[in-house]
Amino acid sequence: MTTETRPPAAPPRVDTSRRTRAPLHLGWWLAAAVIGLTLLNIGSVVVRSPNLDWSVVWEYFLSTDVLAGLARTVELTAIAMACGIVGGVILAVMRLSPVPVVSWAAKSYVWFFRGTPLLVHILFWYNLAALVPAIAVEIPFGPTLFEVDTNDLITPLLAAVIALGLNEAAYMAEVVRGGLLSVDPGQTEAAKALGMTHRQTLRRVVVPQALRVVIPPTGNQVISMLKASALVSVTSTPELLYSVQVIYNNNFKTIPLLVVASAWYLIVTSVLYVVQHHLERRFSRGTGRG
Template sequence: MSTSASIGEQLTTQGAGSPLTSRNVLPVRRPGRWIATAIIALAALGVINALVTNPNIQWGVVAHYFTSPNVLIGLVRTVQLTVIAMAIGVVLGVAIAVMKLSQNPLVSGAAASYVWFFRGTPLLVQIVFWYNLAALFPTVSIGIPFGPTFASANSNELITPFLAAILALGLNEAAYLSEIVRSGLLAVDPGQTEAAQALGMSQGKVLRRIILPQAMRVIVPPVGNETISMLKLTSLVSVISLPELLYSVQVVYQATYQVIPLLLVASIWYLIVTTILSIGQRYLERYYGRGFGVATANTPRRKAAQAKASGA
């Protein structure tokens, strides 16, 4: 009791003479942070020193080929593949997700079979398969089954390396995106669907105006990751001699034998485009996260404001 009374008297006296403020509170010492910082700083300096001083990297060769026409053409082709494949994946993925949530067992079963097949086989196998489709179907026809044919084309002429890459990347991505979209749709409170239908809204209008806008908060982060992953997965189409970024640098280093510098050229370009995509993903997350407490969270401006307020 006497100890408690003395502490209370000290607080009362201190509160009367010099009120307690945040400046009187000593921060908790965390030596582990300083040790971890020192280790990370030393490791970073070691990596930078190795990259700068190692003559085998040949930074002059990297700079020479960094903006060469062949490399830039391959970069443009990589971006094209990424954009088109993701567009196909998003559109088809939304349709498959809606089909999988259908009450019709035939529709939901077809969607589940699609996801099972394309997620269960390697993407590299799918790329090679589409490229060699002519071995299975010499001609591709459009018509009524067991009826008249409206149009047909030679598979070797129709399935070019670019089209084979687009089909493989887009159809494979649709299987993964359908599960992402489905999880986003299931995250929306079903009571909102019931309320909208009670107001006389059709199922399609409910999906477009009520469900999808709210589901985007859950869908955008993993779709952003899938887009970045797709950018790197386009390098697999080099096996069918499609001149994207990796294949373009391979052509150069097979002639010059400067393997490491050319691989660094490709890696730097991948890092640049990935950084741009990451920035776009961050802004999309902030946009669709409005009203959920994540719109301005973890942004550099907010962190600076918090640090300034805590130091005031």
């Protein structure tokens, strides 16, 4: 007599097309009510306040001076971020160097710029002439080949770019280093086993995988740089905030002009959010997140 073995019954299929939603706790409804009332009160103050003249906001929202300041802000952000990204890549590679002196130099740079305020760097480069009146290139124990007055060379715009770029390089170095370290070393070993050169391994294996980790924080750094560029207004650089300050120093409409500046910052950051979102989706293809 033979016994017939039956395969185990398949588990019942669970219909995942319908998602059950847990009932909300009373505390969430109370929190929503408090948030709603707070937003209504803020909106009432903004709309009904006699000190916020919306006609002034619409008058200067598209004014020539404000748009010129906005263009300078975008220009500062783009140049400083380009310098920061290039410097960050170099510093990240230096930190991963097996040579202790090179690695220590990169660590010291990151430590210094991350530990000191950005505003201090802006003021330092703006007042560099007090430390170095003239910048010269000369042959040791020989004649001077080139000399220029520091105030003529380091303009307020250049001082702002140098300060922002050097400071951003310290933060981007950590972002890039984290991205490079996130790639499994086995990927590099497999690429070498396939006969790829070091450059091909970086270009085809390491960098594409590191970008998935690098892009999100880099997008955040771009947005932070856009807002940090307002600090250069202390050096009379005609960016967005300084342009608005010049206007309300003449007509004494401080709050409406600050609303104009805030609105433009929100618009540009919203555009950057959208660009960052699309870049993240593009480089996360083929992964679980994609």
